[in-house]
Amino acid sequence: xxxxxTGHIAGLGTSSGVRLVVGVWDESPFGPxxxxxxxxxxxxxxxxxxxxxxADFVSSVYAFDDVRxxxxxxxxxxEWSVHTRSLQLRFTPGPRLWVAPLLGLVPxxxxxxxxxxxxxxxxxxxxxxxxxxxxxxxNGRTEWYAAKDVRRLVDARATWEGEELGALxxxxxxxxxxxxxxxxxxxxxxLTSYVRG
Numbered sequence: 001x002x003x004x005x006t007g008h009i010a011g012l013g014t015s016s017g018v019r020l021v022v023g024v025w026d027e028s029p030f031g032p033x034x035x036x037x038x039x040x041x042x043x044x045x046x047x048x049x050x051x052x053x054x055a056d057f058v059s060s061v062y063a064f065d066d067v068r069x070x071x072x073x074x075x076x077x078x079e080w081s082v083h084t085r086s087l088q089l090r091f092t093p094g095p096r097l098w099v100a101p102l103l104g105l106v107p108x109x110x111x112x113x114x115x116x117x118x119x120x121x122x123x124x125x126x127x128x129x130x131x132x133x134x135x136x137x138x139n140g141r142t143e144w145y146a147a148k149d150v151r152r153l154v155d156a157r158a159t160w161e162g163e164e165l166g167a168l169x170x171x172x173x174x175x176x177x178x179x180x181x182x183x184x185x186x187x188x189x190x191l192t193s194y195v196r197g
Contacts, residue, residue, distance in 0.1 A: 002196040003029050009189050010080070010091060011175075011182025012156050015166030017041025019175050020089060020158065021182050022082055024074050030054050034072045036087055037062065038160065039175045048072055048084050061137045061195060062177040080188075087160055091168075093188045094154035099127060103147050112192065117144035128183040130171060135179030141197035143179070153186035 007025040014020070021037040035058055036048040046066040049055035059067050070085045082089040103111075110116050117134040124131045137143035156168040174181030183189075 002194055004192055004194050005029075006192040007190075009182060009191060010153065010187070011171050011189075012091060012153055012186035013169040013171045014156070014158060015169050016163070018158075018160055018165050019171050020087075021175060021177065022074075022089070024076070030057070034074045034082070036072060036082065036084065036089075037064070037175065037177050038087065039177070040160075043176065045175075045177055046086075048086060060139055061141060061143065063138070064177070087158065089156065089158040091153050091156035091186075091188075093151040095152055097150045097152055097185070097187065100149050100151070103149060111146045111148070112194070114142070114144050114194070114196075117146065117194075128185070130174045130181035130184045132180035137178065137195055137197070139197070141195055143193060143195050145191050145193050147189050147191040149190040150183075151188045153188060156186065 005025045006027040010022040012020055018041060019039045024034045026032055030053060033050055033054050035054060038046040045064045047055060047059055047064045048068050048070060049058055050072040052069050055067050055069050068086060073083045075081045079090055079092050121133045124133045134144040158165045168186055170184045171182050172184055
């Protein structure tokens, strides 16, 4: 069985060394939801999820050292805001990256296929360091991504467990939740994620 999750992923780094990956899913087997993956400067990985069912599924696909079930709220606009008990984040999407118009040229029927994701994965890593579009999702699962648009983040500010995280920075070193990192450049990507198995 293949499950699909359609929405956005924001990935960003901070001058404190904490890196954040936010998933905002408009359509999913769990209905609309948002989750946050946090990797601190020491490499400790934490998942923030609003519901236990979501936490159980996400933590079976990706690797974490801690899982916290707490409300995750997201407001979208010129500035996006993400709030949980542990994290407060605001970020501003900027211009589309040069690759965005190319993504729009791919027919939707082709873009959704696992074969296309496999073909694109080596190229994606060259074009956007850290990115892969196809790989193992753990526990015998396979995951692939079909991106539709991507924008650079031009500003962000966040607190994690009450501590200011500092200025917006590249996602360096890459995050280690799954088979791929988010792009090294802080971005907001519109996409569908497919998980089979």
